[in-house]
Amino acid sequence: AQSVTQLDSQVPVFEEAPVELRCNYSSSVSVYLFWYVQYPNQGLQLLLKYLSGSTLVKGINGFEAEFNKSQTSFHLRKPSVHISDTAEYFCAVIQGGSEKLVFGKGTKLTVNP
Amino acid sequence: GAGVSQSPSNKVTEKGKDVELRCDPISGHTALYWYRQSLGQGLEFLIYFQGNSAPDKSGLPSDRFSAERTGGSVSTLTIQRTQQEDSAVYLCASSLGVEGGEWVFGPGTRLTVL
Numbered sequence: 240a241q242s243v244t245q246l247d248s249q250v251p252v253f254e255e256a257p258v259e260l261r262c263n264y265s266s267s268v269s270v271y272l273f274w275y276v277q278y279p280n281q282g283l284q285l286l287l288k289y290l291s292g293s294t295l296v297k298g299i300n301g302f303e304a305e306f307n308k309s310q311t312s313f314h315l316r317k318p319s320v321h322i323s324d325t326a327e328y329f330c331a332v333i334q335g336g337s338e339k340l341v342f343g344k345g346t347k348l349t350v351n352p
Numbered sequence: 353g354a355g356v357s358q359s360p361s362n363k364v365t366e367k368g369k370d371v372e373l374r375c376d377p378i379s380g381h382t383a384l385y386w387y388r389q390s391l392g393q394g395l396e397f398l399i400y401f402q403g404n405s406a407p408d409k410s411g412l413p414s415d416r417f418s419a420e421r422t423g424g425s426v427s428t429l430t431i432q433r434t435q436q437e438d439s440a441v442y443l444c445a446s447s448l449g450v451e452g453g454e455w456v457f458g459p460g461t462r463l464t465v466l
Contacts, residue, residue, distance in 0.1 A: 248392075271450060275457075283395075283443070283457040290450075329395060333450055338383060338402055339410075340445075340455055344394035 241266050241334045245343035253351050254322055260315040260346045262304075262330030269335030272313040274304055277345075278326045286328070289313065300324065325350045354378075356458035358444050364464045365434055373429045373461045377446030384427050385447075385455065386419055390440040398442075401427065402449065434465045 242265040252258050264270060274286040287298025294306040304315045313330060330343040357376045365371050377384050386398040397411040401421040412418070416434075421427040431438055441460040448454075 245394075273455075282459045283445075285454055288454070331395075338450060339397060339400060339408060340385065341397060342387070342395035344392070 241270075241332060241337070241339070241341045243330050243332050243341055243343035245328075245330055245346050247346050248344065249347045249349070251349045251351060252320055255319045257318050258316065258320050258324075258348065260328050260330075260348065262313045262315065262343060264311050264313065264330075264332045266311070266332065266334045271333040271335070272304075272306060273331040273333075273340070274298065274302070274313075274315050275329045275331060275342075276326050277329065283329070286315070320348070320350045322350050322352060324348060356444055356446050356456050358442075358458040358461050360461060361459065362462045362464075364466065366466050367436060368433055370430065370432045371434055371463065373431075373442050373463070375427045375429070375444030375446075375458060377425065377427070377444070378456055379425075381446035381448055381456070382424070383447045383449050384421055385445045386427070386429050387443045387445065388440045389443055389460070395443065398429070431463075434463075436465045439463055439465045 244263045246261045272289040275283045276286045287296045289296045289306045297303045302317050327345045327347050329345045359374045383402045385400040387395040399409050399419045401407045416432045419429045441462050443460045444458045445455040
């Protein structure tokens, strides 16, 4: 079965520092990949997605992610974070031929002043 | 509607009671999903409906859980004989399918079983 691993449950960083949130998936076949963000006491919001094409995907709020098929990874990056980026980030994957969106356990990003 | 709506937003119930959670998807979205979000557990897939196809129930944790989708639109998730471990936020999402590329989530129903 498809699975998603987010290696870091919590990531604390200082404001204006770069950040990378790691995501690895298990499938060896074609996949679609997503990052969602959940701000405190709010619902899930799509940050970015990879369906096909360029492996570098740009999303909202200055985030980007790179699909690496050989390493089965889809790490999320931002060169300079803000306090307002404090949230929980979820990586999700759909295996080609399926419609089931499977999520990782999430990474809590805390941006400190 | 403009988004996915869920009701109630909060539900407190006693152990052993049955509860029904409702989801109104975005009009025209053919796929509807239910997830459970527990502290530290991420989003656990429960069930999904796609058009008129048989639902994928592979994520339902026990036979106390069931869901239906009427007329290809509104969905109800029912939990019978609730247990304390059922306490969680239950999220609904709808989409146009994979090619549509986006799953839109509702605000969730926070269920507390005393």
